[in-house]
Amino acid sequence: MPIIQAENLSKVFRIPHKDPGVAGAFKAVLRPRFEDKVAVNGISFSVEPGEIVGYIGVNGAGKSTTIKMLTGILMPTRGNVQVLGRDPHRQRVANARDIGVVFGQRSQLWWDLAFIESLNLVAKIYEVPPARYKQLLDQFAETLELGELLRVPIRNMSLGQKMRAELAATLIHAPRIVYLDEPTIGLDLIVKERIREFIKQQNRAAGTTVILTTHDLGDIEELCPRVIIIDAGALIYDGPISTIKARFGKYREITFETLGDASACAVPPGAEIVGAEPRKLTLRFDRTLTTASQVAQAVMNAIEVKDFSLAEPDLASVIKQIYGGALREPVTP
Ligand SMILES: Nc1ncnc2c1ncn2[C@@H]1O[C@H](COP(=O)(O)OP(=O)(O)O)[C@@H](O)[C@H]1O
Numbered sequence: 001m002p003i004i005q006a007e008n009l010s011k012v013f014r015i016p017h018k019d020p021g022v023a024g025a026f027k028a029v030l031r032p033r034f035e036d037k038v039a040v041n042g043i044s045f046s047v048e049p050g051e052i053v054g055y056i057g058v059n060g061a062g063k064s065t066t067i068k069m070l071t072g073i074l075m076p077t078r079g080n081v082q083v084l085g086r087d088p089h090r091q092r093v094a095n096a097r098d099i100g101v102v103f104g105q106r107s108q109l110w111w112d113l114a115f116i117e118s119l120n121l122v123a124k125i126y127e128v129p130p131a132r133y134k135q136l137l138d139q140f141a142e143t144l145e146l147g148e149l150l151r152v153p154i155r156n157m158s159l160g161q162k163m164r165a166e167l168a169a170t171l172i173h174a175p176r177i178v179y180l181d182e183p184t185i186g187l188d189l190i191v192k193e194r195i196r197e198f199i200k201q202q203n204r205a206a207g208t209t210v211i212l213t214t215h216d217l218g219d220i221e222e223l224c225p226r227v228i229i230i231d232a233g234a235l236i237y238d239g240p241i242s243t244i245k246a247r248f249g250k251y252r253e254i255t256f257e258t259l260g261d262a263s264a265c266a267v268p269p270g271a272e273i274v275g276a277e278p279r280k281l282t283l284r285f286d287r288t289l290t291t292a293s294q295v296a297q298a299v300m301n302a303i304e305v306k307d308f309s310l311a312e313p314d315l316a317s318v319i320k321q322i323y324g325g326a327l328r329e330p331v332t333p
């Protein structure tokens with residue numbers, strides 16, 4: 001049974017149109033005109049319990065609007081969505097118990113309270129049993145390194161500290177689904193790693209279902225076996241990340257550790273050098289022109305090789321191709 005089911009989900013915003021200047025302002029009051037902005041256009045998908053799904057697309061593609069409809073903040077213009085068998089907008093209160101939401105650019109915590117006081121309040125509101133609260137708090141404090149933060153008011157925290165606090169507060173009532181909208185935006189690598197580890201842990205240990213929007217392809221690679229890609233409000237791909245990588249990862253890299261001088265090696269057809277050190281050679285090759293074993297064979301014929309490794313296709317370039325229009329026709333995974 002899917003835990004989330006979206007059918008033909010659409011959101012159209014009516015934006016008041018105003019011509020510039022005072023005359024324009026009068027006109028807008030006397031004869032208001034509206035423009036329709038289609039933010040989400042007929043999206044259907046379903047999510048099974050325990051999945052981590054990456055929801056990706058360029059800025060303005062409609063990711064946040066979708067999340068807002070899934071969480072019940074916005075009502076769909078057309079189509080419908082069921083979360084745990086409920087309509088998340090009509091049954092907002094019941095829905096709120098089972099979900100958690102984090103918007104990366106906005107804090108939901110009490111600005112002036114020490115973080116621990118915020119947590120206590122959240123636990124009270126959601127009626128988390130005290131023993132359970134303590135257990136979760138200990139666990140979160142460790143993974144998210146909250147120790148010294150508990151006494152600090154949110155307003156005095158750095159961006160990374162705030163996000164860790166936010167995540168802990170969102171998950172302290174053990175929601176079955178969490179929606180994370182750009183949770184790693186603007187954070188440094190170490191904090192990102194911590195947050196990814198925490199999300200993984202919650203998913204593994206508690207079976208929490210995670211919907212994640214992100215611009216960080218590292219987040220996707222580490223967390224999301226499945227991605228949904230949207231473009232201009234429409235769904236263009238829904239399936240394993242590995243499928244699009246295999247299909248669009250035209251270039252691959254192979255690195256050789258050599259015993260002899262690597263620069264002495266002639267470049268095999270279909271490949272080009274992207275890095276050369278005295279004992280290390282990295283080649284990039286086009287999978288449609290040659291194969292890894294042909295490239296490896298050619299290099300090994302020329303110089304003595306100690307070891308070599310093949311890198312996965314680079315997700316960034318794959319996603320760039322897709323955003324650039326490589327997925328005109330939806331791909332069947
Ligand atoms: N409240 C709103 N009123 C009018 N237009 C909006 C509103 N929210 C979002 N939009 C527009 O809808 C489109 C999708 O926005 P959004 O869902 O925030 O995209 P994303 O999160 O993928 O960057 C954008 O063109 C945006 O300007």
Ligand SMILES: [Mg+2]
Nearest residue numbers: 063064065181
């Ligand atoms: Mg957004």
